[in-house]
Amino acid sequence: MKRHVLLGGFMGVFALTGYAQSSIALYGLIDNGIFYSTNQGGNHALQFVASPTETSVWGLRGAEDLGGGNKAIFKLGSAFSTANGTTWPSGRLFGDYAWVGLSNSTAGTLKMGRMLDSVGDYLGDFAAGGSWGGVLYAHPLDNDNLWGTYMVNNAIKYQSISLAGLAFGGMYAFSNKSAATSGSGSGFVDNRLWAAGVEYSAGPVRLAAVYEQLDNSGDDVPGTYGAVDVADANFMAARQRIYGVGASYALDHIDLSANVTRTVLSSPTGEWQNAQFTGASSMSFNNYEINAIYHATASLDLKGAYTYTTASVSGRSPHWNQLGLLAEYALSQRTSLYADGVYQRVHGDGSQFSYAQINSLSPASGDSQALLGVGIKHRF
Template sequence: MKKSLLVVALSGAFAMSAHAQSSVTLYGLIDAGLIYTNNQGGHSNWQEVTSSTQNTVFGLKGTEDLGGGLHAVFKLEQGFLLNNGAQAFSGDGFGSQAWVGLQSDPYGTLTFGRQFDVMNDLVGPLTAGTNTWGGNMAAHPFENDNLAADSVVVNNMVKYASPTYRGVTFETMYAFSNKAGSFANNRSYGFGVSYTEGPVNLAAGYLQFNNAGGAGSAVTTGDTSANFLAQRQRIWSLGGNYTFGPATVGLVWSHTQLDNASGVFSFGTGTYLGANDPSAGSLTGSLRLDNYEANVKYALTPALSVSGAYTYTHGAYNGSSPGWNTGMLQADYSLSKRTDFYLEGVYQNVHGAPADSVLSHAMINTLSPSSSNTQVAVTVGMRHAF
């Protein structure tokens, strides 16, 4: 009897030890609210919306300690629309993220699967578009530089992230086309580097999509992972911010080149404007966009913060020079570490674009385009993380 009790006790101890070395976590974030827009297709609009600032998601993430500083890691995440329960990425079981990999304490992390790109990882956090104090509505026009973590997720990706050494982190990625005989078609690759030391944060990166939105692989139109239809999309970005006391100020520049562009995705309508919706205007040829963003966040109290951002986007399109002015203001109040309320307003104006082009219509990210060159949106919402 005593031997049996000893065996049971030892078995329980080993089980507890094994459990302590690995974990699986259910997590998520819900963002929902009401939004007023002065012009969507020529009409003002009141809507119940989700993910105006942060993506509404749930997921599983886990790690297993393999010994010697090596860990197996994974993440499975699904984005969804809270107001109707639909998938954010149509037809994808885990459209937001789905990857597995190995993490080495001294050598870095190697992951495989559907993931956010490296520039989004490192430069994105310096923009208002990625952060809770700005979010998806504050993204640059058409989310052209992929710096707001709301839409573009890349398939078939192998990604390496270095450990942090003296404040420096490096990431690189390659996403396969997975098509026999078309190795370079619809693939993606890029790299990014960041530096963090005390109040200073700096980052830079490069990202390229070949045949963005084409049939197949890296980014597709099937689940609207592609923001643009284009033969090639290249993005450079550089940014930094500085924190002093309760304030953080930042500057970000990005440059996007689209070769043989034919369409841009409208999050509000769920279609590629200029491609399968001729009534919205055309989009053909090459498009160049330079985004210049200045942002600031100030904590008035531990619970109450205010923030703002302004982005000027200069374009070059078929001999014209369109320009966008996008401004954002937000006030946020936290009830707890996991629940907060926000009030946010966004203004966008575009000028200089050809009248028969989709570029001539203001279109705040996540909303249907305006019938004019100006759009204003105000939203009040609630977020809860678990």
């Protein structure tokens, strides 16, 4: 009963009060680099790397003013590979974003469609992988999705306005199933997602916390789409729970950020980058990251991040150390050049993760891997 009352009240806020004015904008980003790596399968490599620091994407976004502080909003985004022109991931026309919604200046924003999860919404700005560093700076295996290995289908998301610096929100994503396909779920809970987050800002200080739960992620026949379908899922597991907190502090020339996340997987059966992983009764990851941006000049930013990750896998305790450094020089407001380097070392403890693997690269033959390159990116 309360749900019906709340929904009716929320929709009442969006009653039309005047004629509409619309705006539509084309947006996008292209990011390319040339990188040298020391150890991919035991071999050195010199490679063209698409989207090393930010995902290349183009799209449309728009708003229609409905009057009285109300707006209809939408976003369509298509991620693509600048190496070969294909759409990413898995050939979707709008694989990055595809949502429509309503916003109100006092009630907040409601969106429906395919979109970023709540981990990205609330913790992305506190992580190098979720902000300036991209895929190469993700925590090992992107276990907490801070880089955004998966986007969320069939989702409804609410985000409040800021109230004295405090804002909150959450999302629910439907499995679109009437019965479980794997036998490990039950009806509509088989491949669903729900999450909630909160953030607080006061002057130079920002704080955030989030919880996210996936049930039977990736439990789909190819071509069907649950909340996190098989083409997107970083892990396939009966349940994946992500807990996280983040904090940042802005000084005159330095921005400092940190985040701590914990990912717990029940009955994992696969991981998209590790074909050797055949499953475990349970698995967990703890990630601790600090990162900083130093605004050296009006055009030059120096950025760095360090992550320490521990895991528990079938009685084994692998742990990772990862360090990344990036220098970015702005040629204009839209175009910049950068030099980027990432190093990772793993102590595998005899687990199925006993080799280094910077996110998205081929696994190393041993316990360390390094990458160094230069690139260019342009926004439009």
